[in-house]
Amino acid sequence: MGEDGIRRLVAHAVQAPSGGNVQPWTFLARGDVLHCRTDDTRPPTLLDFQGSATHLAIGAAVENIDLAARAAGWACQVRSFPDPADPGLVCTLAFSRDPRLPHPPLADWIGRRATNRRHGPARPLDAAHRQTLTDCAADSGALLQLITERTELTELGEVIGAGDRLRMLNPRLHREMMAELRWTPDEVRDTRDGIDLATLEADAADLAGLSLARHWPHLALVRELGGGAAFAEGAVKSVAGSSALGHLTVPGTGPTAQVAGGRALQRLWLTATSLGLGLQPLTVLLYLFARAEHPDATGLDATETATLHTLRKRMSALLPPRTGHTELMLFRLSYAPPPTARSLRREVDSVLRFEAAGPTPPGRPSAP
Known part of the structure; x- marks a missing residue:
């Protein structure tokens, strides 16, 4: 070669x-x-x-x-x-x-293929597209569950939003999230990794709020007072502008299953792209569930852990966990226009x- x-x-x-x-x-x-x-x-x-x-x-x-x-x-x-x-x-x-x-x-x-955070029309997922995606997952040894009913989407949007709020108001999660963001074009070009702000597809008001939330002292008081409801609004709006939410799992647990799941996920994402569907991962909550449900929930306090257990129950009412499966990704699908920007990759x-x-x-x- x-x-x-x-x-x-x-x-x-x-x-x-x-x-x-x-x-x-x-x-x-x-x-x-x-x-x-x-x-x-x-x-x-x-x-x-x-x-x-x-x-x-x-x-x-x-x-x-x-x-x-x-x-x-x-x-x-x-x-x-x-x-x-x-x-x-x-x-x-x-x-x-x-x-x-x-x-x-x-x-x-x-x-x-790219992450597409743009909102699309809240049109139903085409039946042929749904079947193609389900078959793609099955052919890769994975299981795809799709939520398309509007009241169920609303409920899951609120659950995901609550997870986003928790992430923003946890000191370490906040610090790590801010470290992922690339705030200027020069920083985007210099690092060639992380999340380019342009890919968030945010308006000026949202970007101003994010800039303010960048500094933890501004949020410490919000956390103390139990505020921060606005941090949940982004997910609610995103899900409202979606045709479906997808939940992808694969049989087995541990690193080998995760690698196999990554291959299945990529095939699914490429297939969605070929169908003209935008895909945006909303997986933060799954990673937080995994940590909260482990005997050693390091990095989460008792209140956060209890909140995550409550959110898991709400999500499980619509997406029941499957014993012996690894949860790979929660994501939204939309018929949105193509993204206006893409994050760079290292050389x-x-x-x-x-x-x-x-x-x-x-x-x-x-x-x-």
Whole structure:
């Protein structure tokens, strides 16, 4: 395949979605084997409970690589967590030439997929689109539940909004959220990660409020007084401008299931893009549920944990949890116009390095 071929594949990989656009991956190429690793230079966050968001993102990146490789006539053999002694090695991908492979249509949509936060008309989800998305999830080994009834959407919008309010008024979650945002065009270009404010599709009033909320001392008193209802309004409005809410799960638990789920999620998102549907993740609440339901709910106080248990009960009335399944993503679908901006990605050479194939045991990259 050569270095140029590997670079092209990694260029597709980094187009994958990741929470906060943190891009939690690095790649090591050794011959025709590509090692996909977690980027351990990035500090853990409260939302990335037990690395679940990281593994989901890397799974999505692996799916992009597989699609792009097959489009170029290369078969891709994926092994997840091949070395138990090296949990940072998430996958190895081995490539072999096979010009007989059919072109995967989803590969053509990798560069067009994006988070779309724009509000659309509250029109019903087309029945054919619903079936296509459900079949896509099932073909990937996942389960997709879609909520389209308007009163149920309203209830879930309020639940999601309450989770957004909790996030904004928790000191650590607030600090980590503000660190993800890129406030100026220069900061966007310099970092090439995080959330570009332009992608929020916010009006001037919302941006002014966000700028004020950027500073924790402004919110400490709001938290003390039990205020902050306005922080829930964004989700309520977004869901109101949606055609459906989706809840994607995959059988199994733990990192391997999360990586497989990331691949299923990426296929679903690419399929939605091909149908002209905008997709916006609303997954903060799922990550908070996972933390609150763990015996050690570090980072959440008793009141926050109790609030999350109440919100889980409300959501479960419409989206019952499935025993033995991993919750991957909660998201909204809309027939909104295309987004006006897209978050940048880091350059390929900043996340990829090459190493000559040699006696190093498989799965164990030598020191950079």
